[in-house]
Amino acid sequence: MPTNIVPVFAFESINAPMLFGAILIAGLVADRLFSALRFVPRITIYLLIGLLIGPGALGWLDAGSLATARVFADIAIALLLFELGRYLDLAWIGRERWLLLTSVAEGVLTFCFVAAALVALNVNWQTAVTGALIAIATAPAVVMSVVRDVGADGNVTKRLLAMTAMNNILALVGLHALLPVLRAMAAPDATQATSWLQEWVDTLGPPVVMFIGGLVAGWLAARLTLLLAALLGKDRDSHFALLIAALVFVVGVAHQFNLSVLVAVLAFAVFSKNLDRQRFLLEPDFDKARRVFSILLFVVVGASLSLSEVALYAPAIAALVGARLVAKVLATTLFARPARVRLRNAALLGLALSPMAEVALSVSTLYAAMLPQVGPTLLPVIAGAVVVSEIAGPVLTQLALRLAGEARGDTLLGRLP
Amino acid sequence: MTTLLPNDSSVQNDSGFERTIQRLRPESLPFSKSEVGTVGIELELQIVNRRDFDLATEAEDLLRLAGDSPFAEQLKPEITQGMIEFNSRVHTSTEELAQELQEFSRSLAHDAARLNVAVSGGGAHPFQRWQQQRIFLTERFAKVHDKFGYLAKQFTVFGQHIHVGVSSGDDAVWLTTALARYVPHFIALSASSPFIQSEDSGYDSARSHVVSAFPTAGIMPPCHDWMAFEAHIARLKQYGVIETIKDLYWDIRPKPEFGTVELRVLDTPFTPQTAALLGAYALMLARWLLDTRPPEHPDAAIVYSHNRFQATRRGLNAKLARPGRDGFVNLHADVVETVNALRATSRDAYEHAVLEQIAERAEQHVNGAAWAREIMNRTRCLNDVVRHAAIAFAPDAAKL
Numbered sequence: 001m002p003t004n005i006v007p008v009f010a011f012e013s014i015n016a017p018m019l020f021g022a023i024l025i026a027g028l029v030a031d032r033l034f035s036a037l038r039f040v041p042r043i044t045i046y047l048l049i050g051l052l053i054g055p056g057a058l059g060w061l062d063a064g065s066l067a068t069a070r071v072f073a074d075i076a077i078a079l080l081l082f083e084l085g086r087y088l089d090l091a092w093i094g095r096e097r098w099l100l101l102t103s104v105a106e107g108v109l110t111f112c113f114v115a116a117a118l119v120a121l122n123v124n125w126q127t128a129v130t131g132a133l134i135a136i137a138t139a140p141a142v143v144m145s146v147v148r149d150v151g152a153d154g155n156v157t158k159r160l161l162a163m164t165a166m167n168n169i170l171a172l173v174g175l176h177a178l179l180p181v182l183r184a185m186a187a188p189d190a191t192q193a194t195s196w197l198q199e200w201v202d203t204l205g206p207p208v209v210m211f212i213g214g215l216v217a218g219w220l221a222a223r224l225t226l227l228l229a230a231l232l233g234k235d236r237d238s239h240f241a242l243l244i245a246a247l248v249f250v251v252g253v254a255h256q257f258n259l260s261v262l263v264a265v266l267a268f269a270v271f272s273k274n275l276d277r278q279r280f281l282l283e284p285d286f287d288k289a290r291r292v293f294s295i296l297l298f299v300v301v302g303a304s305l306s307l308s309e310v311a312l313y314a315p316a317i318a319a320l321v322g323a324r325l326v327a328k329v330l331a332t333t334l335f336a337r338p339a340r341v342r343l344r345n346a347a348l349l350g351l352a353l354s355p356m357a358e359v360a361l362s363v364s365t366l367y368a369a370m371l372p373q374v375g376p377t378l379l380p381v382i383a384g385a386v387v388v389s390e391i392a393g394p395v396l397t398q399l400a401l402r403l404a405g406e407a408r409g410d411t412l413l414g415r416l417p
Numbered sequence: 418m419t420t421l422l423p424n425d426s427s428v429q430n431d432s433g434f435e436r437t438i439q440r441l442r443p444e445s446l447p448f449s450k451s452e453v454g455t456v457g458i459e460l461e462l463q464i465v466n467r468r469d470f471d472l473a474t475e476a477e478d479l480l481r482l483a484g485d486s487p488f489a490e491q492l493k494p495e496i497t498q499g500m501i502e503f504n505s506r507v508h509t510s511t512e513e514l515a516q517e518l519q520e521f522s523r524s525l526a527h528d529a530a531r532l533n534v535a536v537s538g539g540g541a542h543p544f545q546r547w548q549q550q551r552i553f554l555t556e557r558f559a560k561v562h563d564k565f566g567y568l569a570k571q572f573t574v575f576g577q578h579i580h581v582g583v584s585s586g587d588d589a590v591w592l593t594t595a596l597a598r599y600v601p602h603f604i605a606l607s608a609s610s611p612f613i614q615s616e617d618s619g620y621d622s623a624r625s626h627v628v629s630a631f632p633t634a635g636i637m638p639p640c641h642d643w644m645a646f647e648a649h650i651a652r653l654k655q656y657g658v659i660e661t662i663k664d665l666y667w668d669i670r671p672k673p674e675f676g677t678v679e680l681r682v683l684d685t686p687f688t689p690q691t692a693a694l695l696g697a698y699a700l701m702l703a704r705w706l707l708d709t710r711p712p713e714h715p716d717a718a719i720v721y722s723h724n725r726f727q728a729t730r731r732g733l734n735a736k737l738a739r740p741g742r743d744g745f746v747n748l749h750a751d752v753v754e755t756v757n758a759l760r761a762t763s764r765d766a767y768e769h770a771v772l773e774q775i776a777e778r779a780e781q782h783v784n785g786a787a788w789a790r791e792i793m794n795r796t797r798c799l800n801d802v803v804r805h806a807a808i809a810f811a812p813d814a815a816k817l
Contacts, residue, residue, distance in 0.1 A: 089467065091816065092533040151549075154498075155478040158533055234798040279804065283469040340482045406474070408549070 016068050020296065023061075023069060026053065027295035041394040043145045043298045048391075050302020061303045073300040074255075076293030077358055078247045078265045079286050080141040083148075085269020086283070087161035088169075098339035099159060103166040106331035106353070110136045110167075111174075113327035117319035118381075126182055127377045130367055133178060134382055135324045137171035138164040139357035139393060140266075145294045146355075146394050148287070151408030152401040156345050160352045160401075163332075165270065168359055172263055175363050176211035182371055183207075206258075206370065213259040218267025221250045225272055230280040239282045244289070262362060301357070305387045309380035317384040328353045345404050352400035355393025360386050446647045446662075448586035451676030453707065455582035456514060456700040457507045460685050460692055461575040462810075463537040463803075464499050464529065467817065470803035472499030472545040472573070473534045476553055482528045488521050496558050497550040497573045499542070501525075507582070511697035512767035518689035526807075526814030535807035535817060538692070539785065540575055540610030540624035540684025543799040547571045547614070568631065574624040575685040577607060579696050580677035581703040586643025589671035592678045593637050594713060595706045596669050596699075597721055600682050601728035601737055602752050606778060607683035607695055608732045609785025612799060621732030621786035622684050625725070633659060634666040636721065646671060668725070678703070682725070687785045687809045697771040702755070705762050716740035733782045752779035 030049040031042055053060040061069070093100050115132035119125060143164045147157055225246045232238040247265065254264040272281060310317060329350030336346035364382040401407045464473045476498045483492050493502045503521060508514040522536070529536045550570045552562050562569040583589045608621035620626070628634055640646045653659045662670065672679045680699055686692050720738040727735035728748060736745035756776040763769045778784065792802045808817050 087468070089533060092467070092530075096531045096533070154474045155532055234796065234801070279801065282798070282800065340484070341478075342481070408551075 016071075019065055019069055020072060023299045024292065024295050027299050031295075039395065039399065041146050041398045042149050043142065043294060044391060044394045046295055046298035047302035047305070047394075050299040051305055051307075052302075053299075054303030054305070056303075056306055056308070061300075066300060066303055069296065069300045072293065072296040074251055074261060075248060076290075076297035077141050078251045078261070079290055079293055080144040080297075081262065081265045081358070082243070082247055082269040083284065083286060083290070084140045084144045084161055085165050085266045086273045087158065088165035088270050088273065089162070090270075090274045092162070093166075096339070098335045099162065102159075102332055102335045102339065103163050103170075105334050106163060106328055106350075107136045107167055107170045109327040109331045110324055113323040114320055117323035118316060121316050121319055123316055123377060123381070126371070127381070130175070130178065130182070130364075130378055131320060131381060131385075133171055133174040134360045134363055135320060135356065135385075136174065137168045137356065137359035138353045139355040139359075139389070140164055140168055141294070141297060141358055142355035142390070142394050143352070143397060145290070145298070146397045147401065148290060150398055150401055152406045153408075154404065154406035155341065156349050156352065156404040157401060157406050159341075159349055160397075163349070163353060165266070167353070168262070168266060169270075171359050172211070172260070172266070172363075175359070175367075176207045176260070176263075179207040179367065179370060186371060207366075210258065210260045210366075211263055213257060214254060214261070214263030215267045217250060217253050217257075217259055217264040218269075219271050221246050221253075221264075221268045222271035222275055225268075226276055226280050229276075229282075230278070234280075234282055236282055236285075240284060240286075243281075243284045243286075260362075262358060301390065304361075305390060306383060307387060309384040310387055313381050313384050316381045317388060320381065320385045321388050324356070325351075325354050348400040348404045352397045352404075354389065354396045356389040357386055357393075446586075446643075446650055446673050448589060448643060448671070448673040449676040450584045450586075451507075451582035452509070453582055453584050453588075454700070454704055455507050455509050455677075456511065456696050457580045457675075457677070458505045458514070458518075458692060458696045459578040459580075460503045460505075460518075460538075460689075461495055461577070462501050462503060462525075462685060463539060463542055463575055463806075464501055465535050465537050465542070465803055465807060467530075467533050467535055470535075470800045470807070472497075472542050472550065473532075474498040474551055475529075475532050475534050476501050478532055479525075479529055479534070482531060483525060486524045486528060488524055491521070492525075494553045494555060494558075496553060496561060496569060498553050499545065499550060500553075500573060500575065501536070505696075507580075510765075510767075511693065511700060511771060512765070514696055515690065515693035515767075518693045522689040522811045523814060526811030530814060535814075536810055537803060537806040538575070538609065538685045538687040538689075538810050539789070539803075539806050540608070540622055541613045541627070542573070542575075543612035543789075543802055544615040545573065547573055565631065571627055571630070574610070574627045576624065576628070576681060577683040577685045577692055577695065579603075579680040579683065579699040580672060580675055581680075581700055582677055583703075583707070584676075586646065586671065586673065588707060589673070589676075589678050590637075590640050590643055590646050591710075592703060592706060593669045593671055594639070595711070596678065596680060596703065597636060598713070598717055599702060599755065600668055600680075600721070601724045601735060601748055602755065603680060603683050603695060603699065604725065604728035605731075605733045605735060605748055606698070606752070606775065606784055607686050607691070608729070609684040609687055609789065611786040611789050612793070612802065615799060617790070617793070620730050621784060622729040624684050625682065625729040628666055631666050633664055634668075636668050636718075637670060639718070643671075684785065687788060687806050689810065691785070694771055694774055697768060698775050701759050701762060701768060701771070705759055708762070714740040732784050732786055733779055749779040749782060752776070 026049055027046045030045050034045045052058055055062055111132045114135040115128045118128035118131055228242055229239055250264050250268050251261055254261040329347050332350035333346045336343050360382050364378055368379050464475055466473045476494050480492055483489055491504045495502045505517055525536050547570045550573045552558055583592055604622055610622050610624040611617055613623040668682045669680050717740055720740055724737045733749045735748040737748050739746045753776050756772045759772055789802050792805045804817055
């Protein structure tokens with residue numbers, strides 16, 4: 001820990017509710033202090049506060065208290081991811097083929113550009129490929145929070161949310177498929193294994209179980225929720241409670257059986273949206289809950305960020321972030337004309353897709369644990385890219401939505417005294 | 418009623434008055450005469466999200482997407498971004514009007530589906546919050562917003578306007594007055610805004626009262642001919658009350674640039690078929706009125722506001738005051754009586770069917786408000802009311 005002028009408070013001894021309250025108050029006070037800065041999103045302020053009070057700076061939040069606060073952060077991610085996943089309307093994707101093509105192009109171009117940039121910087125190919133897959137995903141919690149905070153609505157916003165859901169799915173599928181391949185390639189000689197089947201299970205097992213298990217948990221939760229929603233009738237308060245309960249349960253199940261929380265929650269959201277042909281489930285309004293949990297989430301994320309890697313791996317991080325942004329803007333503008341989206345708005349959509357976080361953080365940790373040869377380079381590069389994207393990403397997303405004219409308050413009334 | 422334009426004989430015969438009129442008429446208001454027996458309609462439509470069926474904000478994107486459709490030139494923005502306006506072509510055949518509306522609704526619903534929004538009829542969105550509506554930024558709408566403040570956003574209501582062609586300005590003025598007696602018919606038959614700001618208003622057409630809030634709402638003051646009308650408009654302009662006739666939100670107004678009389682009291686019905694049906698009814702009524710020229714009862718203006726209110730409140734169950742008769746007349750019976758008078762004027766099988774349907778709806782008290790309340794009773798959910806409304810607007814469009 002660096003030498004501090006400010007006295008260091010250890011939060012190790014405080015319990016979870018105290019921590020919960022303290023983080024919330026810190027976030028709210030900071031929000032009030034910096035609310036005059038219209039171009040800085042609320043969540044960036046929470047992140048910066050987290051960074052300030054985290055182990056990297058003042059050290060008021062240490063590793064122990066961060067671990068305690070992680071539960072709240074997981075619930076916050078689940079809430080935001082669920083809301084976002086419900087924007088992935090598969091029937092729309094079927095009707096609007098340009099959106100699907102744009103999304104595929106976004107995934108492919110991001111992968112190719114980032115992989116090429118990292119390889120060009122002599123990063124080993126396994127790390128480059130993994131980093132490129134991680135770079136496909138946009139941060140759902142960041143995007144959803146910014147969209148709600150600025151009250152964005154419109155064509156760019158709808159596309160942003162659907163494409164974020166799709167690029168997360170693409171990245172998660174790709175990463176869970178790549179992991180066994182890399183593990184198999186890195187495995188010791190087959191002859192040393194007890195049996196080929198055992199080796200297969202050992203190599204493929206954990207990532208596949210994590211993914212498929214998450215998918216099944218999400219599907220089951222969706223089926224059960226829809227059934228209960230039909231039984232409860234269309235009562236908004238009951239549906240709110242039902243969804244909170246189902247979400248917390250899904251997160252718990254994923255933790256319990258070591259499944260991917262991201263896959264489980266995203267699957268829950270997408271299945272609950274697209275299997276509900278009779279529209280039993282009322283669209284949730286997590287507004288107030290989201291506000292509380294997003295303060296917790298972003299203060300905790302801020303406190304978890306480490307700036308030390310940024311300087312150390314600056315070229316690789318710059319290459320990843322830069323190549324990723326170029327690829328996303330290129331992909332979204334590629335089909336703008338046939339999709340009848342204004343070119344300017346298409347470019348802004350690419351810009352809005354720039355935040356990167358949840359998939360990156362969770363999957364890079366998983367890779368590091370399972371692949372010793374990738375971990376040492378991958379972790380700092382991804383962590384550094386996340387630092388840059390977490391701080392700059394929300395600003396870009398908010399700016400893009402404002403420039404597209406889709407944020408509330410940018411309408412005529414908002415400009416009037 | 419306040420009479421802005423003197424119409425009693427003592428003033429009319431005053432030559433000083435004529436001179437005043439000339440002074441107040443720096444420019445005349447040319448009336449482009451049009452063919453009698455023509456009809457065209459304007460529909461203000463709701464653009465709703467497919468996610469929760471709240472009003473969307475995609476008017477501009479939908480206009481761009483519909484730029485490739487055969488109806489591109491007939492679509493216009495409206496005051497807020499969850500609205501879009503359609504102007505039909507001018508028709509002599511009411512059947513062709515119905516066909517056009519049918520094709521248009523299919524085409525627009527198809528384009529809307531590409532944006533993951535849907536299009537719906539209905540006079541008011543049941544649960545939109547006016548505070549959240551966004552002004553569609555054009556010079557005209559910015560002016561309206563500047564002038565009326567929050568009322569501009571509350572103006573996110575949806576009406577059907579029917580234009581009938583007339584051959585002269587004098588006829589336009591005469592028909593504007595004559596149609597006033599039938600305003601309750603059109604309000605009740607089109608009424609489709611029982612829910613407003615998430616509540617059942619208890620009215621069949623809550624929309625009508627949103628329009629009434631504007632200072633230029635109401636009806637045309639008594640005018641005997643086009644010259645008197647021109648003078649009235651000139652005064653309003655001179656005093657800075659209006660800039661153009663468009664600034665008058667009267668229930669019925671002459672539209673000199675089109676050569677029409679515009680009936681503006683209708684809620685946008687839930688289906689294009691009903692919109693066409695009411696367009697046809699208005700045309701047949703206008704034709705009959707111009708042919709037979711029934712005299713207006715001197716007290717007609719006295720009961721106008723009462724009858725109009727009753728129709729918005731009770732729909733086809735309203736009881737109307739009828740000058741010259743004691744007691745009240747049931748609105749539904751008055752519609753049937755009018756339909757019976759029009760039967761001899763129907764020109765083809767389609768018009769005959771129109772009258773049958775109007776009479777049937779009146780007798781069975783069928784309108785959009787009753788339909789929406791039935792959906793609400795069944796589903797207990799206003800989101801579902803909008804979803805069913807979007808399905809009703811274009812049943813064969815993308816599944817909702």
